[in-house]
Amino acid sequence: MSLPQNYKTAGSRREFLASWLGAAVFWKPRNRRKLAGVDFERIRAGAGSRRYLLIHGNEETARQVLTEHMKKASGTAWLAAGHARNAPFLAGELDPNRMFSRDGAERNLRALNPAWSEAHLLNGLLILDRTRRQLTSALRPGAGDVLIAVHNNRDYSVNDELAASNATALNDRDNPHEFCLCTDEGDFQLLSKGPYNVVLQNRPGGAEDGSMSRYAVRAGFRYANLEVAMGKAEKQRAMLEWLDRTLPAPRR
Numbered sequence: 001m002s003l004p005q006n007y008k009t010a011g012s013r014r015e016f017l018a019s020w021l022g023a024a025v026f027w028k029p030r031n032r033r034k035l036a037g038v039d040f041e042r043i044r045a046g047a048g049s050r051r052y053l054l055i056h057g058n059e060e061t062a063r064q065v066l067t068e069h070m071k072k073a074s075g076t077a078w079l080a081a082g083h084a085r086n087a088p089f090l091a092g093e094l095d096p097n098r099m100f101s102r103d104g105a106e107r108n109l110r111a112l113n114p115a116w117s118e119a120h121l122l123n124g125l126l127i128l129d130r131t132r133r134q135l136t137s138a139l140r141p142g143a144g145d146v147l148i149a150v151h152n153n154r155d156y157s158v159n160d161e162l163a164a165s166n167a168t169a170l171n172d173r174d175n176p177h178e179f180c181l182c183t184d185e186g187d188f189q190l191l192s193k194g195p196y197n198v199v200l201q202n203r204p205g206g207a208e209d210g211s212m213s214r215y216a217v218r219a220g221f222r223y224a225n226l227e228v229a230m231g232k233a234e235k236q237r238a239m240l241e242w243l244d245r246t247l248p249a250p251r252r
């Protein structure tokens, strides 16, 4: 299959040449963006309104699978440019999947940066309040479409999400590390007919943790989170293709 015409990746020859020539000071790579203090690589593939996300930089299986997937998908992918789970933030660190609410960000910054003063913490929260929208508008899919996030796990599994879910379909019980968490009931109905584990969280209870799934419910867009054990690229590839195929495009 041929690549969409405007398929681009940060590893392009142009970017390589620019850095080799030492022109980086004057030349801003088109496919790198700082959003709410976190560096992202953007892959645009066609004019599709679908969005894709790799938010934890150390989840390299998911990064590889999503990068490959964008050669045939239509939409825009945002991939954390760093290779650690947490992003560097104000001489400390931040889990980027805990910054979608002030409460979640505060809990996360306190936990990760115990040596910070209250003033330092407050400054961090104010910066996030001012810049969070950069990230949420980049990740928001076009009207009626879906944001698909890819993650890898080691210990975490679907069993950790059962209590918080409004509906579950454990169609692949022997592989609890592989599952999809979605926030739209219609999407759940479609996905639950497939061969994989699926949970629906459209009315999440408990403490607000600042994660994307809760943000998507509040903001009113469809979200699907694909979890696969680290290293299982083949399975993640198959599940990402299944998700993209099964989730309907917006009705026009």
Ligand SMILES: [Zn+2]
Binding pocket: 055, 056, 059, 150, 151, 152
């Ligand atoms: Zn993750």
